[in-house]
Amino acid sequence: MKAFPVRRAIVGLASASAILALTACGGNVGSGSSGTEESYPTKPINVTVGAAAGGSTDLIARAIAEGASEDLGVAMPVVNKPGANGALAAKEVQGKPADGYELATLNASLITITPLAVGESEAVSIDDFEVITGLSQDDYVMVANPEAGVKTVEDLTKKDGLSFGTTGVGTGSQLAQALLLKQADIKGTEVPFDSGAPAVTAVLGNQVQVATVQLGEAKAQIDAGKLVPIVVFSTERNEFLPDVPTATEEGYDVPVSQYRAMVAPKGTPEEVKTRLKTAFENTFKTEAYQQFNEQNLLTPKEISGEEVVTEWTELAEKYKELTEEYGISLKES
Amino acid sequence: MDFLQPVLDGFGVVLAPNNLLYCLLGVLIGMLIGVLPGLGPAATIAILLPLTYGIEPVTAIIMLAGIFYGAQYGGTITSVLLRLPGEASSVVTVFDGYMLAKKGKAGTALGIAAIGSFIGGTIGIIGLTFLAPVVAGFALDFGPPEYAALALLGILLVATISNGSKTKALIAAAFGLLLATVGRDVFTGAERFTFGNLDLADGIDFVPVAMGLFGLGEILYNLEERHRAAKAPAKVANVWPSRADLKQSSGAIGRGSVLGFFLGILPGGGATISSLAAYAMEKKRAKDPSRFGKGAVEGVAGPETANNAAATSSFIPLLTLGIPANATMALMFGALLIQGVTPGPQLVDQHPDLFWGVVNSMYIGNILLLIMSIPLVGIFVKILRVRAAILAPITALITMLGAYTINNSMFDVVLVVVFGIIGYLMKKFGFEPGPLVLAFVLGSLLEANLRRSLLVLNGDLGGFFGRPISATLLVLFVVVAVWPMIQSLLARRKAAAAVDTFKTKENA
Amino acid sequence: MNETANMTSVPAGPDEDLTPEQLAAQWEAEAPPAGGPIANFAAAAVATVLGAAGMVLSLQLGLGTPSQPQPGLWPFVMSLVITVLGLAQLIIGRKGGEGEKFSKLSWLVLFGAATLIGLVALMPVIGFEIPSLLLCFVWMKFLGGESWRSAVLYSVLVVAAFYGIFILGLGTTIPHLF
Structure with a gap:
């Protein structure tokens, strides 16, 4: 909620009028031959998001599109196409013409974690995309109900019979929590919820005692003292929770965060990529975008496309090794 | 007055120009479809669901609610003037309303109906205002077992109280629950009934199902319906009822408010049943029942008050417990889910702006309706002349293109057509689509919470009875399941005893 | 198909002064006739077959035990309910009388x-x-x-x-x- 619908309306209005002005009446059926001879871009650039409107991925895509569209001088309408953790949208963008007018905001978990939980058909490879730039990092935090009487990972190892909520199958929350429980030899029942909010509510009501959720979903309750933060799963301390130790500090090998990046279909021309990269870099510098990150508790991770590919590929391998080493299967609760 | 603060803030929410505009839009659309025979409020809300995507949750629900209670008003107009009930909930209004119109008192009938509706709606809102915080007090005690029990109870109630064959209603409900299992299992990640189709991996979306079953299904069904020709409408004069009329109907309005309020809360109840019940009650209470059907003011006041009170009070189970009481409320439930808001005991605490905004919008909406309904009568009568043959393809196309815009997906459009055909066939074969949609909405909630409960309770089903709230709900469930059997047993014994004096008539 | 235009109008008779009971009776008479035994058989049979198909597919997903449920358990229970109710409907509604008959329209x-x-x-x-x-x-x-x-x-x-x-x-x- 908050203020985004207003922004959405403005973006929508802007894009609608831009479509009117720029494309006059060009159909969108079987299009493919768009003259990229003139200086790119000459028409609106679609940004596909594999999540519903209002979620954090969607908000990030809208924030970045808003800034970049100003820099590029064309509208950048965000198209939501939720489904299958984002695989549906990713597969669709893969098949779009590589002319720089079809972009997508991709979640790292789709590349690194989802393949561990689902069959081949849904797996998406980062090699099928041109990564333009990394965006930001969203951290997972393990929280407990104050009545559970646990404040540290060590406390958890001494308790028996606690239940641990996750935000669903194939998510970073599930992976991070499963790895920690296994490595620290904590006994407990894993209880998957549909998303972060119900998991947080369940911890608040002591229906489950502990849950691992994204920071933004629990920050208000942590600040109000209704939830006790136990550990964050980023490799370095989170700037918004400087007093909470990381799992790495506690001696566990659980480097799990959510990352997001802007991508285009494979084969997008170099000069188009460069132009887009400049636009995004200029957006990163704007105060509005930086404020957006701050408000949504996102840590900027504005690394180059090559770095994103290397990091995500390494993470995917790392997670695969870890799950095999500790005998964890994300397919079973 | 801490207690009243959120209520007052709610008025602030409604009076925001944007929300006020959508409230007005909602009641206008509602009145319009109430006037037009054919599409009902459920179908209209289903068709317009895509419209709510781009707007804020509060605004969206304010508009949809406006359609719902606005339709109750609109239905009255055609019942009185043309003897055509625009809505099922206004059927009984025809009897005395049209007679009044024939006596040249059409204005009186409409005026009484509007005033009664306003009072009925207001009583509903006041009840909602005081009941909701009580339920919300239990919010955090609601864990997986309580939600599972609540969903189970809600589905059973709607399936058993609906019209028509109970067995068929239960089949439809079970089918809705089965349909809700399509897609990835939340607990194991296994794919169920997706047949390798990536579009189905996240399950079937609620909106195309609702748009198909309620919207397109109804449009197709209307293709073969014979429409009664509109007659020349009666003249509307002296809209304000006389003091004597008001005095005569004040009792009916009071009783209708209370009756409608309670029947609206009951799952499976709602506007139609309460208007029928109110008419029956007024006729029974009257000193001279023979006046009914010949233009008795109470015969308009009672049902019209009751249907609006019920329309408002049916929001109570939805907004406080997360259990939709009827098909229209199931659509509201879906609309809220789309917006990322799960209706339930936490709603009042987590989204006070939404809760009180919607509740208070009904107050404002009722005033808007009161002001608008009478001057607009002339326009509505003109709209009635637009031929169904021209409206049908327009509504069909709105449905199809609207469905596409939700997820920018052709697959959703295909789903709408498939469920539209299913919806039509269900109607023809005597299956209510309501229980199916309702069970579909509650299906994943029910399964997930049932399994979550078993995880938390270590697989012990008896644990449900160890928790006071879930135990109470389950006892209620058993009572509801067994009650019809007891009732029919009692009825049979009674009938056997009194077989000579009168025949029992079953309510079909 | 042009006749449909004419069929949509109901003959305006001397029905102006009907009592509610007469009016209700008239509406009843105008309503399309209810479906017969064949319609009931078809509907109940479709429900039963769907339920049975659901059971088979659920079995393939694996049932598990109530405390350790596999993904197929819940859909299996629902399919079972549909099948049983479908069979019941075959008998309960064998005389027909529910739903509507298909017409030329x-x-x-x-x-x-x-x-x-x-x-x-x-x-x-x-x-x-x-x-x-x-x-x-x-x-x-x-x-x-x-x-x-x-x-x-x-x-x-x-x-x-x-x-x-x-x-x-x-x-x-x-x-x-x-």
Whole structure:
């Protein structure tokens, strides 16, 4: 909620009028031959998001599109196409013409974690995309109900019979929590919820005692003292929770965060990529975008496309090794 | 007055120009479809669901609610003037309303109906205002077992109280629950009934199902319906009822408010049943029942008050417990889910702006309706002349293109057509689509919470009875399941005893 | 199919002064006749078969135990309920009397549904404009019994209005040709 619908309306209005002005009446059926001879871009650039409107991925895509569209001088309408953790949208963008007018905001978990939980058909490879730039990092935090009487990972190892909520199958929350429980030899029942909010509510009501959720979903309750933060799963301390130790500090090998990046279909021309990269870099510098990150508790991770590919590929391998080493299967609760 | 603060803030929410505009839009659309025979409020809300995507949750629900209670008003107009009930909930209004119109008192009938509706709606809102915080007090005690029990109870109630064959209603409900299992299992990640189709991996979306079953299904069904020709409408004069009329109907309005309020809360109840019940009650209470059907003011006041009170009070189970009481409320439930808001005991605490905004919008909406309904009568009568043959393809196309815009997906459009055909066939074969949609909405909630409960309770089903709230709900469930059997047993014994004096008539 | 236009009007008789009971009776008489035993058999059989198919598919997913449920357990229970209720309905409703009989007018629905399927098939290929225009025209002219002139006129107006709203106004990505 908050203020985004207003922004959405403005973006929508802007894009609608831009479509009117720029494309006059060009159909969108079987299009493919768009003259990229003139200086790119000459028409609106679609940004596909594999999540519903209002979620954090969607908000990030809208924030970045808003800034970049100003820099590029064309509208950048965000198209939501939720489904299958984002695989549906990713597969669709893969098949779009590589002319720089079809972009997508991709979640790292789709590349690194989802393949561990689902069959081949849904797996998406980062090699099928041109990564333009990394965006930001969203951290997972393990929280407990104050009545559970646990404040540290060590406390958890001494308790028996606690239940641990996750935000669903194939998510970073599930992976991070499963790895920690296994490595620290904590006994407990894993209880998957549909998303972060119900998991947080369940911890608040002591229906489950502990849950691992994204920071933004629990920050208000942590600040109000209704939830006790136990550990964050980023490799370095989170700037918004400087007093909470990381799992790495506690001696566990659980480097799990959510990352997001802007991508285009494979084969997008170099000069188009460069132009887009400049636009995004200029957006990163704007105060509005930086404020957006701050408000949504996102840590900027504005690394180059090559770095994103290397990091995500390494993470995917790392997670695969870890799950095999500790005998964890994300397919079973 | 801490207690009243959120209520007052709610008025602030409604009076925001944007929300006020959508409230007005909602009641206008509602009145319009109430006037037009054919599409009902459920179908209209289903068709317009895509419209709510781009707007804020509060605004969206304010508009949809406006359609719902606005339709109750609109239905009255055609019942009185043309003897055509625009809505099922206004059927009984025809009897005395049209007679009044024939006596040249059409204005009186409409005026009484509007005033009664306003009072009925207001009583509903006041009840909602005081009941909701009580339920919300239990919010955090609601864990997986309580939600599972609540969903189970809600589905059973709607399936058993609906019209028509109970067995068929239960089949439809079970089918809705089965349909809700399509897609990835939340607990194991296994794919169920997706047949390798990536579009189905996240399950079937609620909106195309609702748009198909309620919207397109109804449009197709209307293709073969014979429409009664509109007659020349009666003249509307002296809209304000006389003091004597008001005095005569004040009792009916009071009783209708209370009756409608309670029947609206009951799952499976709602506007139609309460208007029928109110008419029956007024006729029974009257000193001279023979006046009914010949233009008795109470015969308009009672049902019209009751249907609006019920329309408002049916929001109570939805907004406080997360259990939709009827098909229209199931659509509201879906609309809220789309917006990322799960209706339930936490709603009042987590989204006070939404809760009180919607509740208070009904107050404002009722005033808007009161002001608008009478001057607009002339326009509505003109709209009635637009031929169904021209409206049908327009509504069909709105449905199809609207469905596409939700997820920018052709697959959703295909789903709408498939469920539209299913919806039509269900109607023809005597299956209510309501229980199916309702069970579909509650299906994943029910399964997930049932399994979550078993995880938390270590697989012990008896644990449900160890928790006071879930135990109470389950006892209620058993009572509801067994009650019809007891009732029919009692009825049979009674009938056997009194077989000579009168025949029992079953309510079909 | 032109007769449908005339069939939509009910003869206006001397029914002005009917009592509520008479009016209700008249409406009852006008309502389409209820379906017979065959309709009940078909409906119940379809439910039973769907339930049975659901059970088979659920079994393939694995049932597990109540405390360690596999993904198939819950759908299996639901399918079982459908099957049992379907069989019960075969007996309960064997005399018919529920739902509505199909009439000559039901062909209109079949025809309408076919045009909708056509729209869905053609939309991704040639955009929504031409299929929508055809659908409007067919529904108005052949299903609704409008005159040629008004059917053509209104169809064009409707599609133009939709183009204006969905493509120009809202800027949606609905497949469009122009």
